[in-house]
Amino acid sequence: MRWRGGRRSQNVEDRRGQGGGGLGGLGGMLGGRRSGGGGRMPGGKAGGGLIGILVIVGLSLLFGGDLGAILGGLNGGGTPATYAPAPPGGATGPRQTGRAEQDELAEFVAVVLADTEDVWHGLFQAEGVTYREPKLVLFDGAVNSACGMGQAAMGPFYCPGDEKVYIDLSFYRDLRERFRAPGDFAQAYVIAHEVGHHVQTLIGVAAKVNEEKRRASQAEANAIQVRMELQADCFAGVWAFHADRARGILEAGDIAEALEAARAIGDDRLQRQSQGRITPESFTHGTSAQRERWFKRGVSEGKVSACNTFGANDL
Secondary structure (H helix, E strand, O other): OOOOOOOOOOOOOOOOOOOOOOOOOOOOOOOOOOEOOOOHHHHOOOOHHHHHHHHHHHHHHHHOOOHHHHHHOOOOOOOOEOOOOOOHHHHHOOOOOHHHHHHHHHHHHHHHHHHHHHHHHHHHHOOOOOOOOEEEEOOOOOOEEEEEEEHHHOOOOHHHHHHHHEEOOOOHHHHHHHHOOOOOHHHHHHHHHHHHHHHHHHOOOOHHHHHHHHHOHHHHHHHHHHHHHHHHHHHHHHHHHHHHHHOOOOOOOOOHHHHHHHHHHHHHHHHHHHOOOOOOOOOOOOOOOHHHHHHHHHHHHHOOHHOOOHHHHOO
8 A cells, every 4th residue: 555655644642651541431332342323414414415315215225214213313322343352361451562563553544544534525525515534543452432441452443422533553463463464455444444434423324323223123233233334344445446546545455455354354254263153143243245345345436325235135
């Protein structure tokens, strides 16, 4: 990935070395991450134009046309969803990497975040609205967020309560060594996915989905969350499409790196590795094949409308 020399985002908050502090916001994260959540479009618009149509039509198809429920309320909270199992032995403390490597990764993250800002500003502007940039928090070990206490073993997460992406940079070592998904573009995919959750918050998808999840059974809520996560994967692909077209960031093998990362963190693969069997009704992020498929759709078509996971009969 061609990232060196790129613009660095000013929205990076470095809390490394500060420790986690006490529980806050909604309390503990229950061994998962908070993703989704409420939020209106900047300027008071609850999703207009192409994006608004995507939300309304897509959710209408999924929830049987109950638009009253779909459009009611934009203040939904985040819902815990397993990103990756904790390391053997339940370790949740910081996993050390060299200082030089950490500093380079911090620079990399700032450049990728800036690139997501550029892409989403352009896509939102095309719809006549303003993109509100998220913050990205670097931490090690544990961190206090508006969604509660985050821990390194949970993996990166997005909190809608403070509109921040949180990442312990040692996760990238896990991605490379534990999940066998090396490469800088695999790392960029992870950031772009979490920023995808921020986009869902801004356009109202997250709040409407969370409203439906509160009325659903656990299995139904999990199935809805899968569609939410796959849409964030697709949004990551949309970012890659536009970033490459504007700035030529992609090198040979980059897409393959992202696809391997998507496969590595599929629910079926993670469950098989952690418990030796899979339980589809407990999936919250989608299978490896589904995650790969939706990222590929985003990066091949480059359109937000291509990411209508809520209207898809076959994920």
